[in-house]
Amino acid sequence: MTSGDVIGSVAPNLVMLTKGAVDLNPVDPYEPNDTPATATPIAYGQTTKTAYIFGKAKDLDYFKFTGAAGDKILAEARARAQIGGSLDTYLTLIGPDGKTVLAENDDRGTPRIDSDSEIAFTLPAAGQYYLVVTSYTISQDDQPDDSPFNKYQLKLSKTN
Numbered sequence: 001m002t003s004g005d006v007i008g009s010v011a012p013n014l015v016m017l018t019k020g021a022v023d024l025n026p027v028d029p030y031e032p033n034d035t036p037a038t039a040t041p042i043a044y045g046q047t048t049k050t051a052y053i054f055g056k057a058k059d060l061d062y063f064k065f066t067g068a069a070g071d072k073i074l075a076e077a078r079a080r081a082q083i084g085g086s087l088d089t090y091l092t093l094i095g096p097d098g099k100t101v102l103a104e105n106d107d108r109g110t111p112r113i114d115s116d117s118e119i120a121f122t123l124p125a126a127g128q129y130y131l132v133v134t135s136y137t138i139s140q141d142d143q144p145d146d147s148p149f150n151k152y153q154l155k156l157s158k159t160n
Contacts, residue, residue, distance in 0.1 A: 024148045028052040030061060036098035036130055039064035044073075044158040050151050053087055053135050057144035061133045063154055067123040072160040077117040077133050079152040087150040090139035091117035096127035106136055116152075120159070131156070 028051050030040040039062035042048065053059045067073065077089040093103040102124075107115045123129065133154055137145040 022148075026052050026054060026148050026151070028055065028061075030063075031055065033062050034060055036062055036064070036094070038062065039130055041065070042131070042154060042156050044156055047078075047155040048153050050083070050153055051133070052148070053133070053138070053150040053152070054146055054148055057146050058138045058142075059134060059146070060138070063131045063133070063156075064128055065131070065156060066126075066128050067158075068126045069123060070160070071123045071158055073119070073121055073123065074155075074157045074159050075119045075121075075131050076155040076157075077152050078155060079116045079150075081116045083151065083153060085149045085151040086147055087152050088136040089117040089152055090134050090136045091119055092132040092134075092139070093119050093121055094130040094132060096125070096129060098130060102129075106140070 029049050030051050032038050033040040042063040042065050051061060075091060077091045079085060079087040079089045091105050092101055094100060095102050103119045103121045105117045105119050107117065131154060133152060135145040135150060137143050
């Protein structure tokens with residue numbers, strides 16, 4: 001073998017990114033929905049468009065729905081485990097008075113890492129109920145959490 005012999009060759013690998021630039025200033029299609037008075041309607045069988053816990057230090061997103069006594073509901077805040085992003089969701093079900101917490105969930109109550117929030121509940125009476133989506137950091141640590149990667153979709157189902 002001489003100094004000019006080629007032992008092997010490596011072809012360059014080209015990688016093309018097709019998704020485009022990351023949106024560091026996403027728009028939440030449901031804002032303003034930060035109180036029961038400005039809650040966004042959601043119906044059984046509906047999944048929202050992608051929404052964000054973003055734009056303020058302690059964002060709470062309210063959604064409202066009408067239910068009957070005995071309705072069994074399943075509410076899912078689909079986030080980092082199901083659609084990506086960085087949001088550690090915290091989901092709360094509030095009664096018709098707009099104040100009473102009926103159920104809340106951080107991570108489905110399972111030991112799985114990165115599972116998203118879910119509430120299964122039987123409504124005690126007919127009325128308008130509220131689902132509130134936020135982050136664990138805001139809800140439990142009372143700390144700011146304002147990231148353009150805090151994305152989620154809320155799905156509401158009637159299971160009976």
